[in-house]
Amino acid sequence: MKYRIILLCYLSLIFVSNVNGQSLGTLRGLVTDSTNSEPLAFGNVYIKELAIGTSTDSKGYFIIPSIPAEKNFTLIVSYVGYRTKVINIFLVKNKITHLDIKLIPASVELKTIEKIGERINKENELDISLQKLIARDIETLPKGVESDLFRAIQYLPGVQSTGDISARFYVRGSAGNQNLVLLDGITLYNPFHALGIFGAIDPDIINNVEFYKGGFNSEIGNRLSSVIKIITKDGNKNNFSAKASASYLTGKFMLEGPIPDGSFYLAGRKSYSTSILKKFLNNKNVPADFYDFSFKMNYSNPEFIKGAKFSINGFFSGDKVINDDPRFEDFNWTNNLFGFKWFQISDSPLFFELGISVSNFKGEIIPKLSSVLQSKNEIQDVTLQMDFSYVFNSKDELDIGFHIKQIKTNLMKENITGNENNFFTSGANIIFYGKYKLLRWKFLGIDIGSRINLASLSGNKKLKVFEPRFNFTLKPFSFIAFKGAIGLYQQELITITDENEVINLYEPWIILPSYLIPPNAFHYIGGLEIFIMNNFSLDIEAYYKRIENLPLLNDKKVLFKDPDFISGTGESSGIEFLLKYSNDLYNISSSYTFAYAYKEINGLRYYPKYDIRHAANFIFEIKLGKDWSTSITWLYNSGLPFTQILGYYDKLYLDNIFVPWYQYDPRKPYTILGIQNLGRLPDYHRLDFSISKKFRIRFFKATLNVNLINVYNRKNIFYFSRDTGERVNMLPFLPTATIKVEL
Numbered sequence: 001m002k003y004r005i006i007l008l009c010y011l012s013l014i015f016v017s018n019v020n021g022q023s024l025g026t027l028r029g030l031v032t033d034s035t036n037s038e039p040l041a042f043g044n045v046y047i048k049e050l051a052i053g054t055s056t057d058s059k060g061y062f063i064i065p066s067i068p069a070e071k072n073f074t075l076i077v078s079y080v081g082y083r084t085k086v087i088n089i090f091l092v093k094n095k096i097t098h099l100d101i102k103l104i105p106a107s108v109e110l111k112t113i114e115k116i117g118e119r120i121n122k123e124n125e126l127d128i129s130l131q132k133l134i135a136r137d138i139e140t141l142p143k144g145v146e147s148d149l150f151r152a153i154q155y156l157p158g159v160q161s162t163g164d165i166s167a168r169f170y171v172r173g174s175a176g177n178q179n180l181v182l183l184d185g186i187t188l189y190n191p192f193h194a195l196g197i198f199g200a201i202d203p204d205i206i207n208n209v210e211f212y213k214g215g216f217n218s219e220i221g222n223r224l225s226s227v228i229k230i231i232t233k234d235g236n237k238n239n240f241s242a243k244a245s246a247s248y249l250t251g252k253f254m255l256e257g258p259i260p261d262g263s264f265y266l267a268g269r270k271s272y273s274t275s276i277l278k279k280f281l282n283n284k285n286v287p288a289d290f291y292d293f294s295f296k297m298n299y300s301n302p303e304f305i306k307g308a309k310f311s312i313n314g315f316f317s318g319d320k321v322i323n324d325d326p327r328f329e330d331f332n333w334t335n336n337l338f339g340f341k342w343f344q345i346s347d348s349p350l351f352f353e354l355g356i357s358v359s360n361f362k363g364e365i366i367p368k369l370s371s372v373l374q375s376k377n378e379i380q381d382v383t384l385q386m387d388f389s390y391v392f393n394s395k396d397e398l399d400i401g402f403h404i405k406q407i408k409t410n411l412m413k414e415n416i417t418g419n420e421n422n423f424f425t426s427g428a429n430i431i432f433y434g435k436y437k438l439l440r441w442k443f444l445g446i447d448i449g450s451r452i453n454l455a456s457l458s459g460n461k462k463l464k465v466f467e468p469r470f471n472f473t474l475k476p477f478s479f480i481a482f483k484g485a486i487g488l489y490q491q492e493l494i495t496i497t498d499e500n501e502v503i504n505l506y507e508p509w510i511i512l513p514s515y516l517i518p519p520n521a522f523h524y525i526g527g528l529e530i531f532i533m534n535n536f537s538l539d540i541e542a543y544y545k546r547i548e549n550l551p552l553l554n555d556k557k558v559l560f561k562d563p564d565f566i567s568g569t570g571e572s573s574g575i576e577f578l579l580k581y582s583n584d585l586y587n588i589s590s591s592y593t594f595a596y597a598y599k600e601i602n603g604l605r606y607y608p609k610y611d612i613r614h615a616a617n618f619i620f621e622i623k624l625g626k627d628w629s630t631s632i633t634w635l636y637n638s639g640l641p642f643t644q645i646l647g648y649y650d651k652l653y654l655d656n657i658f659v660p661w662y663q664y665d666p667r668k669p670y671t672i673l674g675i676q677n678l679g680r681l682p683d684y685h686r687l688d689f690s691i692s693k694k695f696r697i698r699f700f701k702a703t704l705n706v707n708l709i710n711v712y713n714r715k716n717i718f719y720f721s722r723d724t725g726e727r728v729n730m731l732p733f734l735p736t737a738t739i740k741v742e743l
Helices: 002-019 135-140 149-155 275-280
Strands: 024-033 044-047 052-055 061-068 072-078 085-090 096-103 130-134 179-183 206-212 226-232 241-246 250-259 262-271 288-299 308-321 330-345 350-366 375-391 397-414 420-441 444-455 466-477 480-490 493-495 509-511 520-533 536-553 565-582 586-601 604-606 614-625 628-637 645-652 667-673 684-697 700-709 717-720 727-729 734-742
Touching: 024 044, 044 061, 052 061, 072 096, 085 096, 130 135, 130 149, 135 149, 135 206, 149 206, 149 226, 375 509, 397 509, 420 509, 536 586
Parallel strands: 024 096, 179 226
Antiparallel strands: 024 061, 044 052, 044 072, 072 085, 130 206, 206 226, 241 250, 241 734, 250 262, 262 288, 288 308, 308 330, 330 350, 350 375, 375 397, 397 420, 420 444, 444 466, 466 480, 480 520, 493 509, 520 536, 536 565, 565 586, 586 604, 586 614, 614 628, 628 684, 645 667, 684 700, 700 734, 717 727
């Protein structure tokens, strides 16, 4: 009874403070590019006289409540690469003043570049383990063949890769299937092309990215490790435009322009040559053929529904690996995504969004005359979600919503007798989430909330009902901020992954078998952000993550009744440093990560293949003037773990007893392996260089990018072939170029 009285008193205080302040007003706005009306995410908005500011969100919106009304103020809006805009504002009492702010791109000529993107006091911003990227960030990094989002994030601390061969990434010591990729809020189950060498999402369609390395909030779930939220462009609302580009690997196009009360874009990419891919796989032929196509349409008319924005979008990709040699298997997989969204603002500080989406993935192995068994996999995901966000006069925020996800998975596997085994599962996940953000104090911000699982995909009653989440930012002084987060995360969709494979080409998705307890992860994160001077910052984060009931393939399965999966545990910890400095001429970024990762199964503890003890990188980007820019990147990783070979012996394989003995030798070499991943490969390091030039050819705008990968031709080992003992290296020195033309 005593605790109920205390809780009621606390809620009453919150309510009183929220309704108090009747002489105040609220400022809301949308910041866009003046040339095409694209939203500008993560820009700076600052009220000079009050010395308070905020950032635009991923949709370009910002809101600042509790501003003294009936007074004049100076609003300063800035964004990297755009001219800073100064606006005189006057707020009406008890009203929301809405501004549509258009920023003009700054000239890239040195003589006209002004100070942009200066740090403002954003007070209690809750952003632990969150990296925000815009399209420019992806474009300026060195390119393997062409720009790639998933290769770009591998430059961030806490993100590991198993080498330049693959764009697959591992976050803070967790497996790749524990990363959630959301494209405009829709789950993308296979976000890779060409055996995983490149990402399937064309960077030209990306507006901004929010990458959570851990500690993400209660509105996101069903993954144990990380989340990438990708927001695509709306399309040019002002003029029709067309872009085309070509690299050694693909050709692509993008069309965009206005429609009545809205805009659209169409974009596509197709591979036309695989000769460059030989550099990625030791000069071996890579018979990959892939495409991706996407579109988006937006509509907003105040005469229809005031403050509403409607959009539909689609994404389609396909990959084929067709070997001319019938002794090698073929692969085929596709993604098909379609979604509808209704985003609504009103005369109150309430944001509402309704989303309906469909995501379909199909994958197949075609064995031909190889010894590989046939396999087919399909996943169908239909999702309905509603999200509400309300900002109080006290600056506190309340977010609530519910998500309904209906998923069907089907896995067909051929057994050694040639018969097909079908594993079909279907289920619905219904969750409600709520969180409250205490932002009323300048020195302290708190986000506390939880997901509530009302129904389980697997029907497993051992799924935890509550997934509590908590994070905070404490800023006792303007130059330093202390941050922390703790949370529980669960996942019911898994992939069948063989960790002994050097490259995982095919990872079928299934709903967690009902005989397993759903895996859960606990995140514990602490951080420190120091602003050494304007535009010069140091971020330090330490983390510990433990995963219980981790589903792993049962490599000791003998009998049909033996389970395919058994439960293990996972554990990872580390500390990350990120130093950043920027000015009008150049940007410098340097990071270092010290980390451990373990897995344990049947009492045996081992390192996963993506465990890297030390990782560092240095990026230097400089604007040379006259539309020239260049960057230098140096990467270093300590050696990856691998399983050592102890020896061989001749093993009898009696898989075909009907062949005459004089035509068939049943003896084949069998590899004797040591303790899993006990060995370490040599250290890895590489220097990359890129330079770009923008120029005009009559009424065309063109950009030429030249990239030099592995400048000093470091021979970084990828693996030793267990069959032949051959050493396979990663990328050698590789020059590439991309030309982009815009009408």
